Amino acid sequence: xxxxxxxxxxxxxxxxxxxxxxxxxxxxxxxxxxxxxxxxxxxxxxxxxxxxxxxxxxxxxxxxxxxxxxxxxxxxxxxxxxxxxxxxxxxxxxxxxxxxxxxxxxxxxxxxxxxxx
Amino acid sequence: xxxxxxxxxxxxxxxxxxxxxxxxxxxxxxxxxxxxxxxxxxxxxxxxxxxxxxxxxxxxxxxxxxxxxxxxxxxxxxxxxxxxxxxxxxxxxxxxxxxxxxxxxxxxxxxxxxxxxxxxxxxxxxxxxxxxxxxxxxxxxxxxxxxxxxxxxxxxxxxxxxxxxxxxxxxxxxxxxxxxxxxxxxxxxxxxxxxxxxxxxxxxxxxxxxxxxxxxxxxxxxxxxxxxxxxxxxxxxxxxxxxxxxxxxxxxxxxxxxxxxxxxxxxxxxxxxxxxxxxxxxxxxxxxxxxxxxxxxxxxxxxxxxxxxxxxxxx
Numbered sequence: 001x002x003x004x005x006x007x008x009x010x011x012x013x014x015x016x017x018x019x020x021x022x023x024x025x026x027x028x029x030x031x032x033x034x035x036x037x038x039x040x041x042x043x044x045x046x047x048x049x050x051x052x053x054x055x056x057x058x059x060x061x062x063x064x065x066x067x068x069x070x071x072x073x074x075x076x077x078x079x080x081x082x083x084x085x086x087x088x089x090x091x092x093x094x095x096x097x098x099x100x101x102x103x104x105x106x107x108x109x110x111x112x113x114x115x116x117x
Numbered sequence: 118x119x120x121x122x123x124x125x126x127x128x129x130x131x132x133x134x135x136x137x138x139x140x141x142x143x144x145x146x147x148x149x150x151x152x153x154x155x156x157x158x159x160x161x162x163x164x165x166x167x168x169x170x171x172x173x174x175x176x177x178x179x180x181x182x183x184x185x186x187x188x189x190x191x192x193x194x195x196x197x198x199x200x201x202x203x204x205x206x207x208x209x210x211x212x213x214x215x216x217x218x219x220x221x222x223x224x225x226x227x228x229x230x231x232x233x234x235x236x237x238x239x240x241x242x243x244x245x246x247x248x249x250x251x252x253x254x255x256x257x258x259x260x261x262x263x264x265x266x267x268x269x270x271x272x273x274x275x276x277x278x279x280x281x282x283x284x285x286x287x288x289x290x291x292x293x294x295x296x297x298x299x300x301x302x303x304x305x306x307x308x309x310x311x312x313x314x315x316x317x318x319x320x321x322x323x324x325x326x327x328x329x330x331x332x333x334x335x336x337x338x339x340x341x342x343x344x345x346x347x348x349x350x351x352x353x354x355x356x357x358x359x360x361x362x363x364x365x366x367x368x369x370x371x372x373x374x375x376x377x378x379x380x381x382x383x384x385x386x387x388x389x390x391x392x393x394x395x396x397x398x399x400x401x402x403x404x405x406x407x408x409x410x411x412x413x414x415x416x417x418x419x420x421x422x423x424x425x426x427x428x429x430x431x432x
Contacts, residue, residue, distance in 0.1 A: 043157045044184040046153075048145075
């Protein structure tokens, strides 16, 4: 295990796992929902990121499924670890600082992000 | 929206996607290939349901582009962190850790490499002699066999070079798909480097040489594959693949020797009598016979060594 510089995809994957365990396609749908369609992960990037997050110890693969009756038993579920939560928090703080800096430099105006989304 | 009859299109793109996964390193594919295919299938079904064929094609394009980019990154990761590759293959694949290459197979590999070098020198000797000898054009007009056997010697040497590279490939790559991908690239480079110039000057000759080259290569690879399959249970996948690559090289060397003999015989009726009459100072016969004899010895030792390694693996 080692510290991993979070890519955008990896950060969104961690965010999607904050509330509950999800399988790959569930993560993909949740990221699309969270970003209102602005970020759409493809399968290859999703699983490359999952591999890196597993290696860094930021997520775990779980054997039991949250609701076996509702899902395909072959799907693998993932959950956020404590280290993953801390890494996501650190990244969020870093992004917040970057936003504040951009606002101070008048690069961001209120409502700008909403109009882009 | 897509009709029920268009389900075959979904199945087709899923099969194509599964085939495209072959460009990934084996360890990654074994660990995530099934999950990636499942997610791809889910995504395609949703896109087809919501936006019809246009939506499906949009998803396919995005997925395949992403797949190509990440495959390159995965291969770069594999090259940059070779020690992790072994660790990953132990943890991600269902199999046991890679077995070490047995000493007998190491010897076979060394003998095959030596036989390849000897055959290459013998072929090179032939070209140098023919280039230097003023009687060569006369010999070629006297015997139509020479043109074919000359090409045979050349092509078999190229095939042996590709097969010898596959020994290195299987020793390094640790999985079949990566080694085969590398082998395909090497074969293309060797073929175009060896006779690619003919593509523009003599396209028909280029096509004929390409067909012979591919045929010889496939023969060697199939023999190698058959031997690898036989030896896999005892030697393990990687060592068996190396033994198979040695056998592929051995087949190409046998062909090289087999065409070198008639070539030499067909060449000498012109130059040998002149040598015997003292009209020229040298003949193809002496030097070519020596080259052939050394190559014969090397190929016999190589074949015995491969046979011995296979026998040890299957008894």
